[in-house]
Amino acid sequence: MYPDWPETAADLVPQPLCPGPKLAAFDFQGPQDIEFLEYLGEGLHSHVLRVKIKGQEYALKLFRFGYDESWIGPGQYNANGTRAKLTVLAQYSEPFNAECRAFGRLQEAGYSELAIPCYGYILLDEENERRLQDKFNLEFNGDNEISEDDLRGRFLGERSGKPPPVRCIVKALGSTHARNDPVNFSVPMMRRLFRETVQLQQLGIFCHDTRIENLINDKLADFSTAITVPHFMTTPELNPLLTAKDIEDMELETFMRTMSDYWAYIEMLFFMDRNPAQRSKLLDKIPVLPGGLNPHLAKRLVLRDTPRRKLGHQRVFAMVDPRRYDWKATSAAAAETRGVRKRRPRKTLSAKPELWYLNCTPEEAIKFNNRRDDYHTTGWRVDDAGFVFPASTELGHQEFEDETRRKQGLPLRR
Template sequence: MYPDWPRSEADLVPLPRCDGPKLEPFDFKGPQQIQFLEYLGEGTHSQVLKVKILGQIYALKLFRFCWDEDWLGRGPDNEEDDLEANTAFYNYLEPFSSECRAFGRLREAGHEELAVKCFGYVLLDEEHERAMLSQFSNLELNGSCPGFDDMRLRFLGRDGRPPPIRGIVKEFGPAMENMRNLEMRRILRDMVGLQQLGIVYIDIADRQIIGGKISDFSTALTVPHYLLTPELNPHLTPEWISAMEYEAFRFSLHDFIDFNEMARIWNEEHPEQKTKISFRALPRGYGCDGYKFRRTPSREAVYSLVDPRLYDWKDSTVGEKPRSIKGQVGTKQSGSGKHPQGIFRSRRRLQAKPPRWHYDCSQKTAAVLKSDSFSTSIQWVYKDGHIFPQKKTSYV
């Protein structure tokens, strides 16, 4: 399930191994060499270190081996030790895979400016793991929290060894110290761009803003995804496709509700700031502008700013084009240790104001959609080679 220890550079393939975007390995230009400088902090899914590689300073995010039942929406009816099922969910839901897919999308679409710069993933070799743990004895990477079961031992590699610690190398920058309406507008613009690229559930908060950019995608869902892309499972019923549309809308809308909540919390926690943040993603309320498909008292339409499902992921193709062609973005291809300079991808065009996604529903459903609380309404199960929706909370 987890990436195994590489025996050669050829084993360092883009990850994860499922349909859709992938992240390439960091190019050390030779043997792995990392200088660990400083412990920066931790989150639910990871711990972050300041490091130096090839003379440059980076932030290295190291991922915990989390319990799979904590993965968003994975239902309890899945067999606990079913390697095939766990691998299927791992590729789409596990925090390391989620970040690989989101940053991979930004690379392939030519829009890395929408987030902090990502330089690839790392599988720590044993020498660097020992050095890191010797220097930072407080690191806990075996589970979702200290004292958790040793999840790293659950799915061993081909040689019977625990899998390597996984990391992602990112741009090093300062945390958010001052937040103004101008910065909020820029962050919202980036969020709208991310959703247009099929990246949703960003978990936006001021702690995730580094150097003025969104930095964390450990919960993100990226098209194609079994929730956002019904065609991945040809056996879905119309009822389930409708339920999945509702769920996808909730994820999209709640990113912008979280944006508004980030502004509210910042104002509360920074009373000394003379100019309060007044800018909001949804200025008339939680996705309600009075627009109605059916002019009856029982119906109401809410909206999100983007429909992330519209991203054409099948058109994310690679072509050989000369560097001099205007509008093309170069993409290095890793895995074999070679980086052909003639392989490029076209930069996707984004709209400053994409069409809103209106959702026609009952007043009861609208009240649920516009609430601050958020939890998944669908649980998922793996069977017969596909991921199926299994249970849902009533929303009508």
């Protein structure tokens, strides 16, 4: 479930172990020696500290041992509760792994500049953890609320028999915006952020958790909820046993979560309301989707992108289909050059990617176009062979799905 205590440097393999991108271990060029300087902030999944390593300052994100409900996969069903099944889901989705995969993708594709720079992962050794705790006394069990459960001790290392080491990710130190600070982002900055959102999606990364407090140096920086292709949500070829209905459910889920990046972006505009003039300027100059905040612009976007004869029909689209990213090609190339200090030429991302129209009825499209919140299936289910299915297809979950769709005002599927 979690990486065990390493015995030698050879144990520090790129993480996680499932198919797709991986993040290499941070290179200490010698013994692990970290100076813990200052507590910078926290989130649901982590504590972030300013640290010094070999004379250089970094931001170190130290991951908690969180509850299974706090990441996409296990859901509230204990059907996935065995170590083996949880591990399957965790490889793709558990916050540390999700973040390793997103940064791994940016590195292998040569697009690290779309986020804050990342320098690898660390498994904190006992000596450093002791020094950390002497100074900061951090709680690693649970989410960012007080937890009585020994979640770290739940899965002892298969080799060591001990609770696992704390997992960290090293990033460049940057500046943040306080959540309630008056923020006035410029139009060029917000345009760039939208472009980067779409580019990340072109690289097969979505669910960016776009929020003001997650921006570091005005870049996206928190990928602990990100989904990176290939993923059990997006990639039917990981499971040969999926039914057509399963695949349809996965597609819808992927689509809604892709859309949620735009909704989160639009939401962020609302926080910049200390200066109404600036906000109206932003709303006027920034592209939003049909059904977004700016009907005038939305109409223009549809006019430009939809063949005229289709204008009478309501449709819903995402700016790009993240599933189309060719993950096999980059993963193979990355494996070949891993450890070799050679820059591969990066693939150019189209400035105008093909839009992803959801295959749905006009009525559904109208509903989707008016939505802002997250869509989610009832969960995911791992079978005994380790294949992952959307759990809404499970017997008995139909009612749950019906209720969800009814709440959303959507027609029931039969």
